[in-house]
Amino acid sequence: MLLSIKPIYAKAILEGKKEYEFRKRRCKPGVNKIVFYSTSPESKVVGEAEIEDIIEGSPSKIWELAEKTAGITRAKYCAYYHGYYNAVAYKLTNVVAYVPPKKLSDYGIGHVPQSFIYLD
Template structure:
């Protein structure tokens, strides 16, 4: 299985590491199965700050995904529904064992030149 770097906003990164957010929501899913998300924290940090294991990926309507994940979504209902507006499906990566790196890393340490728009696979 592969790992992938996901670009995630700072407010959500903190919630992942605190355990408040146990799902990463996406409007599209990686075509290849991944077992870890390497977390790129977006501006102002702009570095890779840790990783989290993926146990599975849920796919359903946005409303059903919300009902299954709301207790540990790390996001409010209105923001969630706004993100998925006009989408037939929502995806939720189920997150486990988040690990924050002692020293954040630059994308260049992974031979990546630009910030991933959504995600990028790691070899």
Template sequence: MKVLLSIKPEYAESILDGSKHFEFRKSIFKREGVEKVVIYATMPVGKVVGEFDVDGVLAMEPRKLWKETKENAGISHNFFRSYFSGKDKGFAIKVKNPRRYDTPCALNEVIPNGVAPQSYRYL
């Protein structure tokens, strides 16, 4: 199963260039069996730019999550703390085999209504 994730362009680029090994989320997929993530780079890019395989999901208290992921987080500790402020649990999707599309595509080529998901959408 695949999901579409909306990701800020700078983080999408870091995933695709191999420097960001985790995608952090405040909430995670409800369904099991998600094997691939399709990356929608939000505005100003506004395109579906690539995908990666899911190599597992870490779910834990944010302080522990940072200790586990900080070496390859691809974000600053300040951003991480701000993002998870007030949360008891955080999630980190492990990125495996990131692939950049040769030609980025419009969102309406992937989902019929062409509306970007706030968090994720099953494909």
């Protein structure tokens, strides 16, 4: 799947400082790779990672498991999940940076995805 992600977090993933990607919804079964679209001002597909594990649970439980390599502050994490009872954390492995970055059109995509889209 291709995820839209803020440039600060895309950079942290590519540098190995952020080992989890947090979302409010779980992807469909069978997805084993995430391709990262770094949003404005970069607006490029910057890399990919395999999904080692998908962890679901309460936001507090997920934070306990992921906080050391979350790549995000607790305050921003809590703000993201405010009002939600379920959190999803994708544990990332085998991260690859695209040099040079790719365009959405390289994937046949003509618009920026709101959150994510599935790739063939």
